[in-house]
Amino acid sequence: MSDGIVFADRLLDLLGGHRVTAALYTAVELGVVESLAAGERTVTEVANECSTHAPSTDRLLIALVALGICQSAGPNRYRLTDMGACLANDANHSLRNWALFEGKMLSRSWMGLADSVRSGRTAAELVGAEGGRYGQMHRDPEAASVFDAAMANMTRLVARDLIAAGDFNSAGRILDVGGGAGTLLIEILRACPTTSGSILDLERCEAAARRAIAAAGMQSRASFLTADFFAGLPAGFDTLLLKNVLHNWDDEHCAVLLANCRSALIDAGRVVIAERFLPPRDSSSRSASTALGDLNMLRGPGGRERTEAAYCELVTSAGLHVAHLFPAGRYDLLIATR
Ligand SMILES: C[S@@+](CC[C@H](N)C(=O)[O-])C[C@H]1O[C@@H](n2cnc3c(N)ncnc32)[C@H](O)[C@@H]1O
Known part of the structure; x- marks a missing residue:
């Protein structure tokens, strides 16, 4: 019989749902998605294009990988996944404006x-x-x-x-x-x-x-x-x-x-x-x-x-x-x- 830990564990993920929205919104708002939509990029390239702090951009990209929006394309390099590509402005089924x-x-x-x-x-x-x-x-x-x-x-x-x-x-x-x-x-x-x-x-x-x-x-x-x-x-x-x-x-x-x-x-x-x-x-x-x-x-x-x-x-x-x-x-x- 469970002492509830399984449910509490699931609940923690639900409680943090706003973080997912904020991470996706940030990636769109700062131009990280558009930068990667143009092709694979290193963290430094993304940060330069978006005028963001490189180490913090790296942390955002790591979170985006965990969420299935990006994937690693080699050391310090990232690309969009097929789902992440739907956040780009020119995607066939773009949800960029919905994210904003x-x-x-x-x-x-x-x-x-x-x-x-x-x-x-x-x-x-x-x-x-x-x-x-x-x-x-x-x-x-x-x-x-x-x-x-x-x-x-x-x-x-x-x-x-x-x-x-x-x-x-x-x-x-x-x-x-x-x-x-x-x-x-x-x-x-x-x-x-x-x-x-x-x-x-x-x-x-x-x-x-x-x-x-x-x-x-x-x-x-x-x-x-x-x-x-x-x-x-x-x-x-x-x-x-x-x-x-x-x-x-x-x-x-x-x-x-x-x-x-x-x-x-x-x-x-x-x-x-x-x-x-x-x-x-x-x-x-x-x-x-x-x-x-x-x-x-x-x-x-x-x-x-x-x-x-x-x-x-x-x-x-x-x-x-x-x-x-x-x-x-x-x-x-x-x-x-x-
Ligand atoms: C939720 S949006 C739906 C828009 C569109 N049908 C769609 O699904 O993409 C509701 C629309 O109703 C319009 N609307 C609200 N009150 C209205 C009114 N009194 N007369 C005409 N249009 C109105 C809004 O401007 C808005 O564009």
Whole structure:
């Protein structure tokens, strides 16, 4: 019988989880990852390129080897592993911007998680910030661009699974509601050449979305609409896409947004909701990442992660019909019709 030492041992690793985030963030922020992305380097070369203290850089690199981000390439030489390469800016599935978001913004905000659990209020509410989390971003363009770039990383990573499950080839005009800088819409248009669409989001996303549309050469098929999705949605689209939008909001706000979707939707149209469903409370399946995502919603925008049943309830309460439910890699898709 164990005296608990095995559990205490495991717990120590969990307790130090913030160190992992900080080491990865530091490697990205200081340019260590970009230096190694250009090729194998000695410690001195990395330190020179990054203007860092060489012996301390060596200690960071040793930790990065232990975390599977780097590997030794000979005495005092390092290279990125395949996983570490995903932290580089030009990687196919880059999570560089996500690392900056976790390290720069979320880690700091999560230090106050106890205040949110104590009060049920978000970080923005606790400091009396007008307009909630997105209002704060409107006033802090630097934080907003870190957030938008991180969302673009995450969305690009999961786009292939969402597109495969979502059957967008049968769509005509798609409205990506709360589509940020347009990453998902652009990937869908690329994969489904007969479709066109618009990204609808707040003004702060306009410049990044227009740049992304131009960079993809999609000016003739994609546009950006500045609007508040709680005030109503434009008509004329057969597919309304909501990825990682509903989880930002409480049930009352979701009801308004889904009612707006219903009003704007043409008869044969559909609403495609992409979220990560929480397992039901009585299920044995556990997803730490979705459960922690739920705390992130509590602390950040003030929404919540939901079970499949809770999403179905929201959708039917708004007068929509749940037509299909599909798993889509890390995500789940709920297709609703009128
Ligand atoms: C979590 S992000 C998701 C972005 C994008 N759908 C994705 O998954 O990459 C939520 C988006 O909703 C937008 N948003 C928040 N409130 C909004 C509002 N009232 N009207 C329009 N867009 C809003 C935010 O600006 C943000 O881009």
